[in-house]
Amino acid sequence: MHRPGKILLNICSRRFLKGFQQILGAKLSMVSSGISSSSAPFSYVPVNKASTTLPEATIKRDKYSHRTHNCGQLTVANVGEKVELCGWMEFQRMNKFITLRDNCGSTQLIVPDERTDLTKTIEGISYETVIRVIGTVNPRPNSQVNKNMATGEIEISVEHLEILNPSKTQLPFPIRQFIKAKESLRMQYRYLDLRFPEMQRNLRIRSKVLMRMREFLINKCNFVDIETPTLFRRTPGGAQEFIVPTRNPGKFYSLVQSPQQFKQLLMVGGIDRYFQIARCYRDEAGRMDRQPEFTQLDIEMSFVDRESIMMLTEDLLVESWLEELGEISTPFEQMRYDDAMELYGTDKPDARLPYKLQNVTDIVKTSIALTTKTGIEYNDNFGAYAVVFPKESKNFSNSTKAQFDDISKREFPQAKLLQVKITESSWKSGLTTLLSNDVVDSIENRLNLHNGDMLFLSVGQKPDVQEVLGKLLILYTNILESKGVTLRAPGFKWLWIVDFPLFSKEDNENGIRTTHHPFTQPHPEDLHLLATDPLKVRGLHYDLVSNGWEIGGGSIRIHNSLLQKQVLEILGIDTCQMSHLLEALDSGAPPHGGIALGLDRYIAMLCNATSIRDVIAFPKSMEGRDAMSGAPIQISDEDKKLYHIRTPAD
Amino acid sequence: MHRPGKILLNICSRRFLKGFQQILGAKLSMVSSGISSSSAPFSYVPVNKASTTLPEATIKRDKYSHRTHNCGQLTVANVGEKVELCGWMEFQRMNKFITLRDNCGSTQLIVPDERTDLTKTIEGISYETVIRVIGTVNPRPNSQVNKNMATGEIEISVEHLEILNPSKTQLPFPIRQFIKAKESLRMQYRYLDLRFPEMQRNLRIRSKVLMRMREFLINKCNFVDIETPTLFRRTPGGAQEFIVPTRNPGKFYSLVQSPQQFKQLLMVGGIDRYFQIARCYRDEAGRMDRQPEFTQLDIEMSFVDRESIMMLTEDLLVESWLEELGEISTPFEQMRYDDAMELYGTDKPDARLPYKLQNVTDIVKTSIALTTKTGIEYNDNFGAYAVVFPKESKNFSNSTKAQFDDISKREFPQAKLLQVKITESSWKSGLTTLLSNDVVDSIENRLNLHNGDMLFLSVGQKPDVQEVLGKLLILYTNILESKGVTLRAPGFKWLWIVDFPLFSKEDNENGIRTTHHPFTQPHPEDLHLLATDPLKVRGLHYDLVSNGWEIGGGSIRIHNSLLQKQVLEILGIDTCQMSHLLEALDSGAPPHGGIALGLDRYIAMLCNATSIRDVIAFPKSMEGRDAMSGAPIQISDEDKKLYHIRTPAD
Structure with missing residues (x-):
């Protein structure tokens, strides 16, 4: 079995290929779904020999596999060439037009009308069956040229078609662009999910x-x-x-x-x-x-x-x-760090945001009313901050208000939150429940508040005050952007x-x-x-x-x-x-x-x-479960003995 | 703390450096081993500025660290340059000549006689203390040039010397080339072992x-x-x-x-x-x-x-x-695989070996004596193989014979081993105990045996026969090579x-x-x-x-x-x-x-x-133990509870 040189190598490859066909025959005979492989004698183009007719750049690509090209590679420059492709039958129409897909793209195959043997083979194939074809590159008729597709100007006229491995008829979800199954299903059949171009x-x-x-x-x-x-x-x-x-x-x-x-x-x-x-x-x-x-x-x-x-x-x-x-x-x-907390209320600021926290501690500190009404103390850690979204109060709904109040009370108990739509008049009553009129006027001046603005004000212990506003700054920006308002600057802000x-x-x-x-x-x-x-x-x-x-x-x-x-x-x-x-x-x-x-x-x-x-190729669920294999699972008694551990069931 | 450009960047670096010195002061004051750092005002050469005077190829190397060069880099081409080096004081003589080492090599430092302040500092430093020096590259006096060393033609005349981190006086083993501690100590102090050039x-x-x-x-x-x-x-x-x-x-x-x-x-x-x-x-x-x-x-x-x-x-x-x-x-x-077993008695043959197994099954099968004397049956799986080391019996000792017999009996019970030094005469008696005279003569002819040859013969069940000889083939080759006989071909045989x-x-x-x-x-x-x-x-x-x-x-x-x-x-x-x-x-x-x-x-x-x-940077012992940290260790009761397991002690 020594391999003394290149010529022998090709013979070896051919010999293996022959074996490959034999096993295909064996496998197909084991498959009872009525699929028949092409009976045409398979004329294999040896890998190295075929490569010599290809442009230099592509030889590397195909040195180690059976195909001459991948499915995203052929263009009008290849018209007239005899090629060999391998891939998944993503789609077919009329047992004649096949979309063949691999990791690099898709190529349209066309079966000549006179090849009824091939038509019959295709009829029996499920989508996602893996096939190999040999054919000639032709230009597409003008009416069928697809400029959005790398291979959209050519099609392959199929001469040989071979089933490498059939797929079962019903997959859990179809593998066609723009069709996405829900995540739990994608995780369970990750090997199918990986076929999507996004993954x-x-x-x-x-x-x-x-x-x-x-x-x-x-x-x-x-x-x-x-x-x-x-x-x-x-x-x-x-x-x-x-x-x-x-x-x-x-x-x-x-x-x-x-x-x-x-x-x-x-x-x-x-x-x-x-x-x-x-x-x-x-x-x-x-x-x-x-x-x-x-x-x-x-x-x-x-x-x-x-x-x-x-x-x-x-x-x-x-x-x-x-x-x-x-x-x-x-x-x-x-x-x-202190500035990040001061301006964004978080140690991971999104610097694309146009609005920041504004410190109004000095103003609020003068408000005697606050202590009497809330019990908040003016200790060293006291803080009062505001976030203003100018002219953006119209998208502020009651449900948003309730959601934000809930977050504030639950996650930041040492901060009191006030959410106020600035209007022509009367808006100040939302603040004077806690703050004196003078202080509210000072805040209006400092923050330059106008009709239509949205104001979030929080007072209490500084860390909670900063963090609740930091969180609402993000959340309300997201809400506005989901309504079509562009707030964040484009690109990446480091x-x-x-x-x-x-x-x-x-x-x-x-x-x-x-x-x-x-x-x-x-x-x-x-x-x-x-x-x-x-x-x-x-x-x-x-x-x-x-x-x-x-x-x-x-x-x-x-x-x-x-x-x-x-x-x-x-x-x-x-x-x-x-x-x-x-x-x-x-x-x-x-x-x-x-x-x-x-x-x-x-x-x-x-x-x-x-x-x-x-x-991540094979991620786990939030609970750490691998949806595909079911891991983690129970271990055997031998393992328990080997590792000297007992579990609740023992 | 914004950093608006390159100029500010250098200032930043300087500022940090100053902090660096402060902390060094703090550290040194905490160390009670009587080490004094240089009291000379430390004139820091900013990284970027220094680099501009260096050849293009080295700028990359030093962009991100304080030094201008590493310890394996300076040659006569750098004579006259002012340089900054960091590294370990591997050795010193007379508080004047220092070998400074880093990952790239060593450089000789020399302290001018008039700098008694530096001499005093050096006197208090243990080997392996980390220091930083600034000095000028000088050619070595002719008598001290070391052609075997990349930096052997230069030395650094030290102007500033600073202790970055002292090492304790007694390390578990010295870090000097060619001194190697035993493996258990190397593993326990792997971070010292990694300083050896081999690692x-x-x-x-x-x-x-x-x-x-x-x-x-x-x-x-x-x-x-x-x-x-x-x-x-x-x-x-x-x-x-x-x-x-x-x-x-x-x-x-x-x-x-x-x-x-x-x-x-x-x-x-x-x-x-x-x-x-x-x-x-x-x-x-x-x-x-x-x-x-x-x-x-x-x-x-x-x-x-x-x-x-x-x-x-x-x-x-x-x-x-x-x-x-x-x-x-x-x-x-x-x-x-069959050929590998036939020729080398193993599925991982060392193809550098000049000698192989020789199949003598056909000859031995004719020996009626064998069955009567050993009970070995001539079934389908019977095999008789030999390995001959021509003219190499003189290094075959009685202890080797005993060792090989032991291996054969213990690991390959279905094979009988005969080890015979071929002499002028009488050697055949070592075989005729089992085999008939005719068969021994045939073996002599087939294997072309001569006075001084070493013969290993094994008979019995083929797998054991092949494997025992495969093992002895390696072992006896190793013994001969340890005595200076060259047997294996040079290079790698794939x-x-x-x-x-x-x-x-x-x-x-x-x-x-x-x-x-x-x-x-x-x-x-x-x-x-x-x-x-x-x-x-x-x-x-x-x-x-x-x-x-x-x-x-x-x-x-x-x-x-x-x-x-x-x-x-x-x-x-x-x-x-x-x-x-x-x-x-x-x-x-x-x-x-x-x-x-x-x-x-x-x-x-x-x-x-x-x-x-x-x-491997941090390997474990054969028992899976990490000698440095002692892992694996016992876990806490909290961990046992969290993971719902009990151990023998519970």
Whole structure:
């Protein structure tokens, strides 16, 4: 069975092809649906021989498969050529006109009237049957030219047609452009859903963008692509991690929520520039648009500062950007966390929005009435903010009002919301229930309110006040845009959010938790506050936000073991659990930092997809279920014994 | 905090740098080892400004970090330049000569005699402390030029020296070339082990080779890189899979042992050409050179035959090959499974070996003596094979003989082994204990035996006979090579092994198991045997072998659902468990096939590493333990409750 050269190779291919036909015969004889394959002797065009008559650019494409072209490739330039195509019979009319589809497009096949043998074969074929044809490229009659289709000026006059694999008659949903089944059905039959051009396009964009990122990082920036383990030890103080039992009784791995520790250890190991397109795991059941496993572009560098990582990230995005999405210009704007909250009421602002929060705390603070009427106290944390949509009160319905009131009361109990349509007169009564007339007049002047404007005002504890208005700002914009009002600026608006607080308040023993993770370097200007007033310490963290989506985040890390120990102690984390990291930092750790980009969300944004499930080949449901296989499922008694675990049923 | 342009950018960098110095001050004051940092005012050279004086090619390298060059970069061409370097102080002499190391190499630093402030700083620094220096490139005095070192013709006259992070005095082992700690210590302090040039080189080779593979597949062959889930449903009939409990009581995911099902479903989905560098999981505790998680290059294509995949794989390896490894020529030789067993006694032959098995069954069968003396029967499966090492009996010791006898008895009980040094005379008595004189004479003639030759002869059941000799062939070759005898041919000898049996015998209910996996297409010529004599059916499987290592394997898959059902039934696998795949094959599945290459092993081969652990950044021990973190560990009661499991201790 040695293969001493090219000539023998072709013979080999032919020999295999012959076998291929034999098995087809065997299979077809097993299929009882009355399909008959063409009885014409099959004259195979050997792959390599056929290729030599094709233009240079296409030879690569077809070196490794039976066809001479794909279904999106042929144009009038190929008229007269004999070609071989493989694909799915998407549609047929009159047992004569066939739309043949593959991943690259569709081609029209036409069966000559005299070939009644082929007509008969086609009659017995279900849609989505996989066929192979050999035929000649002809120009379409003028009346049938389709300028919207890459192959719309040609058709193939079929000489041979062979059934490679029949499809059953009734598929759960038809595979024709613009017909989309509901999501649960799409998920159950994902392999059919993937045939839609949208899914084909999304997965190809994903592959292309990731490849460009790699090319930039490896070929231009000297990064090393390093795979790190996913079976590891639980990281204290992070998201809920999946556990994996082992044959060692009572001992478990955890599936890593990110390669955070490994990337830092790689820097200690002198790798200098590391990246990985890393699979990460978080058990966050029931959260919208989250998957139990997800993918991030994970980057870490030594001898850098915050600006270095930002610059690298911007260059990375520019280099991997898709031309068809329009311009992406750098440097991206930077916004302090406090400013983001002040202007947008969120740490992931959609900078395309024309309207922002307006601070009226100074005015409202003078209103004695408020305290007596609501019990709200004017403490240090008091805030009063407004959002105005000029001339946009007409689309504000009672149901919207009820919905917004509900959100405010449920999610932001420490803020009181007032929603007022500004009219010629009488509108002030909506405010004077809480505020004195003077204060209402001042607000009218400050906000420059006019008849027809829509006003949202919230007073109370500042974080809740900012956040409820931040949420309504988005929601009311969405409502207006759904009615045809254009508010958001076009394109992508990128922002770096910086100067986050290192710690946040929490109702635990220490009253404190880390805002991001325990390895973030405190801002050098705030180091003196670490022992005395930790909630005032900013971290050298940065979030990358685009159009209101958080695309990534990173930080400069703590590289000094004593500082790391101090931060872990502030957080109440047992330092013994992190002894391997502390020891590493004590063994010559370079200053380092990095970033992680959430690729599922980023690609969904690039693809203009409504859900990350549209850019993942085999996603799971919100409950973590795989609709196709039914996973997760029960395990066997052998597995329980092997892994020394018992379940409720045992 | 907006950043309106390049000028501001530099200011930003400076500002951060200042913060950087502040924090350094803070850190150093916390370190009580008596280290003092340079008190000289630190004059920072802004990154971008410094770069403009450098040749174009190096600007990219330094755009994102503080240094102007790396430690392996400077040559006499840079003499006179002011440079900034960061790295680890690997070594110093007389508080004056410093070897500074980073991932790219080493540079000699020299402190001018008059800078007693710096001398004092250096005196207090431990090896492996991370420092930053600014200085001027000078040519080395002629007597000190080191031609073996990239930077061996220059040295840096240090003007500023700053401690970025001190290392503790006593590291578990020193980081200097050629000093290697034992493996358990290396694993526990992997972040130190990674600083050795060998590990740096191995991980970089891995990154580079994988990138070339991607470039070939995506840019030249139109493949789509698609990520598939690792949390899935157990695949019946494969390796032991790790399980992952969920919040749903009694329901578990399995960690996939390969993307096999997904890649086939992608073909059904019309993806046409898929690849993935995929993380796979197998719970094979205690097997040498295996990891619980490993990486494979996973490829699948539609409308292909066996030759297509082989050709693609060969081109892939050629395109990603490292020049320094010598030639790789295609096409690779193909060898039938039966021939591999006949000639090498293994399905992964090391084709560099000069000697092979020789079949003497026909001669030995005539020896009546054998049956009477050993009870061995001349059934259909009887075999007698020999391996001769001409003129190589002198290195055959009694302990080797004992070791080989032990292997034969323990692992291959159905084969009887005879080990004979051929001498002038009397050697035949070693054979005539079992064989008649005539037969021994025939063997002498057939094998052309001469004084000084080493003969291994085995008789009994063919599989055991072939395999024991296959094993001894390797072992005795290794022994001879360890004594300085060169036997193996240089370079890499590639082989495709084809025509494996589709099924193998097993002591289970069905008496049969799949040789590779249940999705392999039976050889078209053998389809008629499927129902009547399945053990005679060959599969369209192919293994890729190089120098005795199995690098990869693949097959043409079954694309017809009825045939797939038949094979599952032969194997006794419940078809309900695979209903999603059977349904997919029935919905228009194209003929398809693929291959998976084991990248850990392949890269280890390229790196000439003795273990795959040397090409994995953070490997686990043979028992699956992470020596650095201690994983796997016990889980908390909260986790047990969340995942509804109990362990032996509960």
